[in-house]
Amino acid sequence: MPDAESIRWFKEAFHEEVAAAVAGTPFDLDMVAAIACQETGPVWSALRRKGMGRAEILALCVGDTLDADRGRRAFPRTKAELLAAPRGAEMFALAREALVRMAAHVPSYAAAAKRPDKFCHGFGLFQCDLQLFQKDPDHFLGRRYEDFGHCLAHCVGELRRGLVKAGLEGRARISDEEFACVAIAYNTGGFRPAKGLKQGFFNGQRFYGEEVFGFVRLSRTVALPGALPAIAPPAPNEAILPPPTAPAGETADFVVRTLEAPLRVRSEPRVSDPPGRNVVAHLPDGHPVRRTGGRKADRFWAIETSLFGAHVAGFASSRFLEPAAAPVPIPVLAPAAAPAPAAPAVVAPAAADPPAAPVPARSVAGIPAVLMPRRAGMVTTRRAPAGAHSLNEPGQPAREGATPAELVRSMGAVVDWLAVEKEAHLRYRPRDGLTFCNIYAHDACHLAGAYLPRVWWTPRALLDLAAGRAVEPRIGDTIGEVRANSLFLWLRDFGLDFGWRQTGTLDKLQLAANEGALGVIVARRKEDGRSGHIALVVAETEAERARRNAAGAVVAPLQSQAGATNFRRGTGRVDWWRGEEFAESAFWIHA
Structure with missing residues (x-):
């Protein structure tokens, strides 16, 4: 080879x-x-x-x-x-x-x-x-x-x-x-x-x-002498991902000005019925955009920009676009490089403990990844009801490989081992009105070597860590459980620093998964007390494929999820993330 x-x-x-x-x-x-x-x-x-x-x-x-x-x-x-x-x-x-x-x-x-x-x-x-x-x-x-x-x-x-x-x-x-x-x-x-x-x-x-x-x-990861490669070579056991697609122009002539909520970018110059059906992105207030089409009096303008690494192109209401006083740079953000992993936290470790996956040691401003600490000898399995601890079963698989085929095969083995739909795996079974999409997504990413938090630092702990003070992870004090709504916000606020970046289309999302990378779709509910949702996007197999239209565009990627319905691989409901119950949604990928 x-x-x-x-x-x-x-x-x-x-x-x-x-x-x-x-x-x-x-x-x-x-x-x-x-x-x-x-x-x-x-x-x-x-x-x-x-x-x-x-x-x-x-x-x-x-x-x-x-x-x-x-x-x-x-x-x-x-x-x-x-x-x-x-x-x-x-x-x-x-x-x-x-x-x-x-x-x-x-x-x-x-x-x-x-x-x-x-x-x-x-x-x-x-x-x-x-x-x-x-x-x-x-x-x-x-x-x-x-x-x-x-x-x-x-x-x-x-x-x-x-x-x-x-x-x-x-x-x-x-x-x-x-x-x-x-x-x-x-x-x-x-x-x-x-x-x-x-x-x-x-x-x-x-x-x-x-x-x-x-x-x-x-x-593209290999350069001729004296040149730089178009794509940085991947870290061990990670997939090759290209740098984010940059807008055609480096500067913006308008900024988003809503003063209310993120601006919806649509796939066509009209409001759909229901209103969220044709939304492709949500731009925060103050975000720079380039106008690429439309007259001054038009209700919608064609625009493009970059958002957390995703190239965004579509139509936005001209009412909420304000001329910039001067050309504004459009930042094209890329994930941080991956350092060596750090050991997971264990309270009073014992020699009899089964091996636990290391915590990826990416960090931002001194803020490290964190897992729920465990007592010596404690084993967290798929067969036990859901909790805040990460899995550490003996013999659990990992995503490993130097080629796309090896990464896809090993990630497929992770998904098959988790067997989210299996009745005996109580960790993911809905109960008492609760569903566990966040725990399943964490488990899959944890075994794949990517950090998607099951617990995260509290605001007070984040301030202490940013100030350089040592903080011990303690549930209910310095760390708390992270649910799907919070994962949406965590990815937005910290994802780039832990190797994640947004991507703008389902085609790119599915393609990344097919090359052995990780992909997720995450949606935040309008009501903070209600459950959001997160689903993995997994590599297509011979028998199980994404749904594509006649032109070849992906309309429903191949997904794996826990939720009201648990399934190992399937396309689910088309555009579920654009449902009116969700305030916003995004696609994220990790090498």
């Missing part, structure tokens, strides 16, 4: 040729590197570790030995079909030799090489398929696939055709997700928006589109 060092080799070896080939297209070096990683990455990444030179590596970049019995439908489906074609025997000999030579260096192909009827169907760094042999036999028999420039030209040509298939032709720039859609068309010859990135070749864990997207993101 190609890693960051392999991608660095690719970039340093080929960046000049790639830059020339993609000029005038929406593609870039990271996108081309992603195709190379997906197509032959296991081959060239292994060969470059052996110290082979560029020419030898390019000559050995072959692959794909699947025949008709394993699902191949394109020519040649079998050895017999290739031999029956003009010059087929010559081609088989070359394809067979290529497999044997490559398998001598790449152990995963050794078993196929031992079978005399097996041969390669893909040639070159970007895997030109043997189905083109009937049209251009000299490309294969003349070994043109060993020439990087020739392979690159073919790859870019196919990607251009993929732009058309994905409905993106004529675009000067495309996003990484859109490129993955193009790559799906590159792989399959078509693209179905309603299926998202779960299309193309399936390797048993991830689809072609998902893998290419992951490789683009990984490539």
